[in-house]
Amino acid sequence: MNDWTKRIPEKYKDHLLKVREQQLQIAKKLELQKGISLEEVQLVAGFDTAFDDENNIACSAAVTVDIETLETVEKQFTYFKPKIPYVPTFLYEREGPGYKKLFQQIKEEPDVLLFDGNGILHPFGCGLASQIGYELKKPTIGVAKKLLLGTFEGPLKEGGYSEIIHHEQVLGVAFQSLPSPAKPIFISQGNYINLKTAVNVVRFFTQTQQFQKKLPLPLFLAHLFAKEKLGKE
DNA sequence: GCGACAG
DNA sequence: ATCTTGTCGC
Numbered sequence: 566m567n568d569w570t571k572r573i574p575e576k577y578k579d580h581l582l583k584v585r586e587q588q589l590q591i592a593k594k595l596e597l598q599k600g601i602s603l604e605e606v607q608l609v610a611g612f613d614t615a616f617d618d619e620n621n622i623a624c625s626a627a628v629t630v631d632i633e634t635l636e637t638v639e640k641q642f643t644y645f646k647p648k649i650p651y652v653p654t655f656l657y658e659r660e661g662p663g664y665k666k667l668f669q670q671i672k673e674e675p676d677v678l679l680f681d682g683n684g685i686l687h688p689f690g691c692g693l694a695s696q697i698g699y700e701l702k703k704p705t706i707g708v709a710k711k712l713l714l715g716t717f718e719g720p721l722k723e724g725g726y727s728e729i730i731h732h733e734q735v736l737g738v739a740f741q742s743l744p745s746p747a748k749p750i751f752i753s754q755g756n757y758i759n760l761k762t763a764v765n766v767v768r769f770f771t772q773t774q775q776f777q778k779k780l781p782l783p784l785f786l787a788h789l790f791a792k793e794k795l796g797k798e
Numbered sequence: 799g800c801g802a803c804a805g
Numbered sequence: 806a807t808c809t810t811g812t813c814g815c
Contacts, residue, residue, distance in 0.1 A: 567801090567802080567803085569803075571801095572803070613805095614805080614806085615806080615807090616805085616806055616807070617807090618806085618807075623806095651804090651805055651806070652803095653802095653803040653804070653805095654803075654804080656804055656805055659805075659806095660805070681804080681805065681806095682804045682805065683804055686804085687804080688803085692804070693804075693805085707804080709804045709805085710804080710805085711803085711804060711805090712803095712804085713803060713804050714802090714803075714804095746814090751804085797807090
């Protein structure tokens, strides 16, 4: 049995243990069977955050891309002060405030939101993407660069994928978006979307470009934009 | 038994 | 996440 409470700083323990309860409650209410279908997806927004610990400031950015034309239709950003440090399994507590503020600034309603991190691929079934999808009532997908938990059959060939299993449950998919030396990315459902659609959306945005990228285009662009607005090209 | 641990 | 040079491979 893993103990995910051991790395919680004493200072934040009271608060984070309450958040843990919320995660467990939200996990039960997620819509993961039906939700949006690929045909209904037109605008996809990628969200990412860059940090400047020196000045205790962070910048969250969102870039919305049209799935048909691959054109950027909107870019937004906002600054905010992180309230807690990064604690494994509580990423939402650190980056969530920036995303909620940012979402309100978006004018053209996206159909799907992509986040750096996990959805249900989380020890309590409720990662960053799921928590936000629940609060905003929007279809969301989590895309992580490192595996938080679970196992999958590898090695993967370029373009190949494999289910991520944990406690005999399929919690996501490992997808080899780039050739061999590179590690795969880990896709999981946030809310209001099924795994198949989530994987198709991410795959689409990593392959339909002239230059292959590890992360789906909206996330790649949001990452650049957030860093740019923090003055750290 | 200890430790792993999204960004 | 972020700090950063050289270095390996196609």
